[in-house]
Amino acid sequence: MFSIVLLSGISVVLLSPVLAQDNSYSSENLQTTIESSKDLSLIEIFERSEFGVVSITVTKTSPSGGNSNSVGSGFIFDKEGHIITNNHVVKDTKKIDVTFIDGTSYRAEIIGTDPYADIAVIKIDVNSKKLYPIPIGDSSKLKVGEQIAAIGNPFGLSGSMTSGIVSQLGRLLPSGSGFSIPDVIQTDTAINPGNSGGPLLNMKGEIVGVNTAIYSNDGSFSGVGFSIPSNVILKIVPVLIKEGEFQHPWVGISSANITPDLAELLNLQDAKGVLIMTVVKDSPADKANLRGSSQTATADGIEYIIGGDIVLSIDGKEVRKIDDILTHLQREKNVGDTLNLGILRDGKSINITLTLEERPES
Numbered sequence: 001m002f003s004i005v006l007l008s009g010i011s012v013v014l015l016s017p018v019l020a021q022d023n024s025y026s027s028e029n030l031q032t033t034i035e036s037s038k039d040l041s042l043i044e045i046f047e048r049s050e051f052g053v054v055s056i057t058v059t060k061t062s063p064s065g066g067n068s069n070s071v072g073s074g075f076i077f078d079k080e081g082h083i084i085t086n087n088h089v090v091k092d093t094k095k096i097d098v099t100f101i102d103g104t105s106y107r108a109e110i111i112g113t114d115p116y117a118d119i120a121v122i123k124i125d126v127n128s129k130k131l132y133p134i135p136i137g138d139s140s141k142l143k144v145g146e147q148i149a150a151i152g153n154p155f156g157l158s159g160s161m162t163s164g165i166v167s168q169l170g171r172l173l174p175s176g177s178g179f180s181i182p183d184v185i186q187t188d189t190a191i192n193p194g195n196s197g198g199p200l201l202n203m204k205g206e207i208v209g210v211n212t213a214i215y216s217n218d219g220s221f222s223g224v225g226f227s228i229p230s231n232v233i234l235k236i237v238p239v240l241i242k243e244g245e246f247q248h249p250w251v252g253i254s255s256a257n258i259t260p261d262l263a264e265l266l267n268l269q270d271a272k273g274v275l276i277m278t279v280v281k282d283s284p285a286d287k288a289n290l291r292g293s294s295q296t297a298t299a300d301g302i303e304y305i306i307g308g309d310i311v312l313s314i315d316g317k318e319v320r321k322i323d324d325i326l327t328h329l330q331r332e333k334n335v336g337d338t339l340n341l342g343i344l345r346d347g348k349s350i351n352i353t354l355t356l357e358e359r360p361e362s
Contacts (some may be wrong), residue, residue: 007209013062013087016164019273021085038211039187039203039204040203040204040205041162041332042161044205045149045161045201045203045205046149046161048134048205049134049151049199049201049205050074050101050151050159051100051101051102051132052076052132052133052134052151052199053073053074053075053101053134053151053159053198053199054073054074054075054076054083054098054099054100054101055071055072055073055098055099055158056071056072056073056074056083056085056089056090056096056097056098056099056108056122056151056197057069057070057071057096057097057099058070058071058072058089058093058095058096058097059093059094059095059096060092060093060094061092063093067184067256070089071088071154071156071194072085072086072089072153072194072195072196072197072198073085073089073151073153073194073195073196073197073198073199073211074089074122074197074198075198075207076131076132076133076134076136076195077121077133077160077237078131078133079128079131079133080123080128081123081124081125081126081128081131082111082121082122082123082237082241083108083121083122083123083124084119084120084121084197084210084233084237085120085122085175085196085197085210086118086119086120086196086197086210086212087113087114087115087117087118087119088118088196089120089196089197090110090120090122091115091120093110095107096109096110096122097110098122098124098215099158100130101158101159104130104254106124106125106126107124108122108123108124109122109123110122111123111240111241111244112239112240112241112243112244112245112246113240113244114177114178114236114240114245114246114260115116116175116181116246116248116359117175117181117228117232117236117246117248117279118175118212118228119210119228119232119233119236119240120235120240121224121237121240121241123129124224129304134201134205134206134207135205135206135207136198136206136230136233136234137202137204137206137207137208137230138208138230138231139185139208139209139229139230139231139232140203140229141232142166142169142185142208142229143167144164144165144166144167144168145165145166146165146166146202146203147163147165147203148163148164148165148166148187148189148200148201148202148203148208148209149161149162149163149164149189149200149201149203150162150163150164150187150189150190150191150195150198150199150200150201150211150225151198151199151201152191152194152195152197152198152199152211153194153195153198153359154190154191154192154194154195155192155193155194156194156195157194160195162189162190162191162320163189163362164187164188164189164190165187165188165189166185166186167186167187167188167224168186169183169185169186170182170183170184170323170327171183171184171185171186171226171311172322172323172326173212173213173226180213180326181228182323182326182327182330183229183323183326183327183330183331184212184226184227184229185200185208185209185227185228185229186224186226187200187209187225187226187227188223188224188225189225190221191211191214191221191225192221192224194216194282195211195359196212196213197209197210197211198210198211198225199211199214202361206230207230207233208227208229208230209227209228209230210227210228210230210233211225211226211227212226212227212228213225213226213358214226231331232271232330234343247334247335247358247359248329248335248358248359249329249333249334249335249337249356249357249358249359250283250284250356250357250358250359250360251283251284251285251325251329251337251339251354251356252279252280252283252284252285252286252357253276253277253278253279253280253283253285253290253292254276254278254280255274255275255276255277255311255325256274256275256277256279256322257273257274257275257321257322258271258272258274258275258310259271260274261299261300261302261304262275262299262304262306263292264299264307265297265299265304265306265309267347268344270319272312272318272319272320273310273311273312273319273320273344274311274319274321274324274325275293275306275308275309275310275311276290276291276292276293276308276309276310276311277292277293277305278292278293279291279292279309283357284339284355284356284357285354287354287355288351288352288353288354290309290341290343290352290354291307291308291309291345292308292309293305293306293307293308294307294308295307307327309343309344309345309346309352310343310345311325311341311342311343312342312343312344312349313341313342314328314339314340314341314342315328315332315339315340316340316342319342324343329356333356334356335356335357335358336355336356337355337356338354338355338356339353339354339355339356340352340353340355341353
């Protein structure tokens with residue numbers, strides 16, 4: 001069995017088994033998408049990006065009571081000294097040091113963290129002339145097969161660059177928070193422990209993702225890596241800078257994808273949609289009177305729970321599987337927004353509107 005491994009540093013941390021809110025962040029230093037007519041070479045990308053990528057050394061209390069150090073990566077977000085990395089890189093740290101590729105180091109403080117998207121913002125107090133923010137691109141424009149590159153500090157080897165392609169888009173990644181991160185980029189670009197928090201770049205030299213995890217038996221790269229999309233960064237980071245935390249929208253259901261067996265039991269023509277299994281008490285789903293499953297049925301000797309509402313659309317968009325709901329919430333919705341669900345209940349199609357609330361801690 002493969003494990004999903006967080007790439008925080010030289011010491012490997014295992015993941016166990018998310019969604020996104022927008023507040024505008026006005027700063028003349030904020031980097032946005034830069035349109036360019038031609039792709040850059042890998043050499044050009046590295047030369048334009050190397051001064052914007054940093055090594056992050058964190059000191060934590062070890063189980064034995066002493067101190068332990070690990071290394072991750074990060075990148076300059078703006079001229080005000082904000083640096084983006086992963087939440088798991090800086091979680092429970094006693095001390096954070098940021099080192100530039102020229103060897104100079106600075107003490108950093110945590111500004112805001114989001115464990116549900118595994119994003120953190122730290123800040124250093126340094127002359128703005130030292131800071132070289134890397135432009136952030138539009139991750140929604142990525143295509144499978146597109147060439148990309150990663151820069152970071154694998155196994156503490158600072159300023160290392162690798163390249164590969166986008167292997168797939170829209171993956172669902174366990175986050176260790178009890179929720180999952182949707183809409184994640186899968187890549188075959190070689191990333192390893194120490195790369196975590198570093199940038200994934202397109203061939204225009206724009207950041208399109210933050211390297212976060214890999215599938216691995218032993219903690220080393222085996223051809224499958226995952227990155228949080230840049231559009232999630234642009235949505236969450238400004239809020240973290242202003243408020244220190246981010247409120248994720250929440251529906252309050254557990255659900256299962258419609259399989260061929262379930263489709264047959266439920267007399268559905270196609271095996272698509274999401275069956276609501278349970279509804280959390282006092283959640284937005286409960287307040288909107290969504291129904292969870294209450295019956296059982298057997299197909300090929302396997303018992304299934306049935307009888308709940310079946311979600312077929314969300315805000316007019318077809319729902320094929322759970323990932324579609326999670327991705328829509330992350331891309332489009334904030335706490336306080338309304339959500340329209342197309343429901344199949346007792347063989348009849350109905351529409352139910354609910355108001356999204358802040359996700360609880362568990």
